[in-house]
Amino acid sequence: MSANILEITGLTLDYTARGRTLRALDAVSLSVGAGEAVGLVGESGSGKSTLARAALGLTPAKTSHIAAGEIRIAGRDVTHFSEDEWAEMRGDPVAIVFQDPLSYLNPVMRVGAQIAESVARHTPSLAVAPRVKELLELVKLPAACAASYPHELSGGMRQRVLLAIAIGCRPRLLIADEPTTALDVTTQAEILALLAELRRQLDMAMLLISHDLGIVAQACERIYVMYAGRTIEWGSAAAVFETPAHPYTVGLLRAAHADRDSDGHFVTIGGDPPNLAITTPGCPFAPRCAHALPQCATSMPGPVTMGGGLQTVRCWRCRPDASHAAADAAGQAP
Amino acid sequence: MTASLLEIADVSKTFKRTRTEEVRAVRGVSLSVAAGETVALVGESGSGKSTLGRIALGLLRPDSGRVLLDGQSLYELGSRELRRARTCMQPVFQDAAAALNPRKTARDHLLQALGARDAAAVRRAVELLDSVGLQPGSEYLPRFPHELSGGQRQRLTVARALAPRPRLIIADEPLSGADVSIRGQILNLLLDIKRASGIAYLLITHDISVARAFSDRVAVMMRGEIVETGPVGEVLTSPRHDYTRRLLAAVPALPSQRAAAEVAARADR
Numbered sequence: 001m002s003a004n005i006l007e008i009t010g011l012t013l014d015y016t017a018r019g020r021t022l023r024a025l026d027a028v029s030l031s032v033g034a035g036e037a038v039g040l041v042g043e044s045g046s047g048k049s050t051l052a053r054a055a056l057g058l059t060p061a062k063t064s065h066i067a068a069g070e071i072r073i074a075g076r077d078v079t080h081f082s083e084d085e086w087a088e089m090r091g092d093p094v095a096i097v098f099q100d101p102l103s104y105l106n107p108v109m110r111v112g113a114q115i116a117e118s119v120a121r122h123t124p125s126l127a128v129a130p131r132v133k134e135l136l137e138l139v140k141l142p143a144a145c146a147a148s149y150p151h152e153l154s155g156g157m158r159q160r161v162l163l164a165i166a167i168g169c170r171p172r173l174l175i176a177d178e179p180t181t182a183l184d185v186t187t188q189a190e191i192l193a194l195l196a197e198l199r200r201q202l203d204m205a206m207l208l209i210s211h212d213l214g215i216v217a218q219a220c221e222r223i224y225v226m227y228a229g230r231t232i233e234w235g236s237a238a239a240v241f242e243t244p245a246h247p248y249t250v251g252l253l254r255a256a257h258a259d260r261d262s263d264g265h266f267v268t269i270g271g272d273p274p275n276l277a278i279t280t281p282g283c284p285f286a287p288r289c290a291h292a293l294p295q296c297a298t299s300m301p302g303p304v305t306m307g308g309g310l311q312t313v314r315c316w317r318c319r320p321d322a323s324h325a326a327a328d329a330a331g332q333a334p
Numbered sequence: 335m336t337a338s339l340l341e342i343a344d345v346s347k348t349f350k351r352t353r354t355e356e357v358r359a360v361r362g363v364s365l366s367v368a369a370g371e372t373v374a375l376v377g378e379s380g381s382g383k384s385t386l387g388r389i390a391l392g393l394l395r396p397d398s399g400r401v402l403l404d405g406q407s408l409y410e411l412g413s414r415e416l417r418r419a420r421t422c423m424q425p426v427f428q429d430a431a432a433a434l435n436p437r438k439t440a441r442d443h444l445l446q447a448l449g450a451r452d453a454a455a456v457r458r459a460v461e462l463l464d465s466v467g468l469q470p471g472s473e474y475l476p477r478f479p480h481e482l483s484g485g486q487r488q489r490l491t492v493a494r495a496l497a498p499r500p501r502l503i504i505a506d507e508p509l510s511g512a513d514v515s516i517r518g519q520i521l522n523l524l525l526d527i528k529r530a531s532g533i534a535y536l537l538i539t540h541d542i543s544v545a546r547a548f549s550d551r552v553a554v555m556m557r558g559e560i561v562e563t564g565p566v567g568e569v570l571t572s573p574r575h576d577y578t579r580r581l582l583a584a585v586p587a588l589p590s591q592r593a594a595a596e597v598a599a600r601a602d603r
Contacts, residue, residue: 214586
């Protein structure tokens with residue numbers, strides 16, 4: 001427990017806009033151990049980026065509200081931290097890189113100065129310049145890049161600059177939110193290799209958020225699959241990829257493999273991504289699920305551990321008591 | 335080899351960045367698409383594949399070389415003849431939200447593409463919506479783009495592209511930005527259209543798995559040139575060019591394709 005750098009327990013987060021409330025996260029629990037690489041997979045609207053922002057206190061204060069649960073970073077309960085308290089946490093022990101480096105870099109400021117700016121907070125002023133040089137080396141950028149403006153750099157180089165800023169304060173946990181989505185495959189491979197190397201060198205844990213199952217399979221030891229604001233399956237990456245148990249995970253994997261049916265059609269998950277405005281007491285995937293049971297519409301099953309404890313899933317079909325589940329559903333949700 | 339529907343012959347295009355700096359986006363490229371054939375044009379950003387797509391669509395005049403559509407040289411036609419010739423070739427772009435007018439309904443978009451507003455055109459619009467899986471079509475006619483999901487919007491742009499009964503669709507990254515579950519739906523739609531109408535596709539993509547799953551032939555583009563071309567099985571299983579090999583190696587692999595299929599089979603029982 002104390003070894004976990006990030007520990008999210010039963011986190012429920014609502015967004016409110018124009019009088020409507022959307023439940024973006026619904027009782028999500030997730031942990032990242034020290035030095036561990038954990039993947040978070042899901043489609044758009046699954047809540048994965050909201051989770052990333054919540055872990056850094058970056059969800060908008062005016063429109064979002066943590067209704068339940070807690071977030072602990074390095075053992076400290078940060079759930080209801082003020083902006084000042086959060087400022088102490090960001091950079092060290094936890095930092096983040098986003099998908100689109102261009103929108104997070106200042107276009108009229110040289111990148112060396114931008115790296116220095118974040119380093120300066122945690123470093124004596126005389127040591128800043130050498131540290132910037134060292135960081136550029138760590139992310140494998142030529143020292144001359146410090147004098148460049150963001151628009152003069154390629155997409156891959158900009159992402160390296162963002163990484164340099166993120167690791168500048170020696171975080172123990174790096175949250176990477178779709179860090180390679182905007183990049184070409186060859187550049188993506190370089191950035192993933194760099195992330196792996198930095199993790200090893202700096203003994204840093206990583207929460208890698210992606211919709212690309214291949215990336216997560218390659219980079220992570222454990223994964224969580226999210227759907228409509230809930231974690232529906234999690235466990236060791238090997239176990240979940242080898243023997244996916246939740247029909248949504250199965251569907252995602254088959255779609256990612258571009259599997260074809262006997263008719264030559266691609267295997268897809270039918271229907272549309274979930275609409276968070278429509279809340280259901282049941283499993284949010286049930287309307288799209290080919291294997292839905294009657295109780296799926298009325299109650300969300302509790303977690304069931306499978307595969308010798310390597311994998312956990314929330315699906316009625318995977319519960320030993322599935323046949324009695326209807327009765328269970330008539331009672332209260334587990 | 336039958337006569338090509340689209341024949342791009344030795345086309346070059348150079349953009350001027352500043353007075354002295356030039357970008358040679360496309361350098362002497364030749365590529366053909368036969369009737370009913372699906373050709374994937376694969377490459378990274380900056381390889382010139384979208385520029386080539388725009389040249390093929392008649393949207394960007396090349397500095398040299400010719401584009402023959404059904405034997406007619408596109409850039410030697412007058413503007414009225416070009417517009418007529420172009421109806422047999424339709425584009426589908428990446429960002430469906432940007433390709434649709436936010437203040438016009440599905441009905442407006444389709445009637446405009448059909449070039450008529452009478453009852454027959456409306457019936458045809460409903461048919462088109464039905465054919466792209468927006469069923470029942472009549473229900474989707476009055477919808478604005480913001481009332482559709484991302485996948486539905488892309489379906490609408492496909493319906494619009496089909497309106498003039500084209501023989502070739504040039505699709506520039508029609509799937510990037512779409513979630514995996516949506517990606518398969520759109521690919522199936524393109525596949526069904528091909529089976530039903532024998533349409534040809536030039537599919538521009540950076541996603542090799544899409545090229546592999548969907549096309550008959552692949553052309554790999556790098557720095558303005560096509561470095562390798564051939565049947566999809568050949569190019570992607572035994573690539574000759576070093577760049578193609580690097581592209582293939584860079585795609586993150588998923589473990590155990592078979593295991594997933596087995597689990598699915600078990601779930602079906």
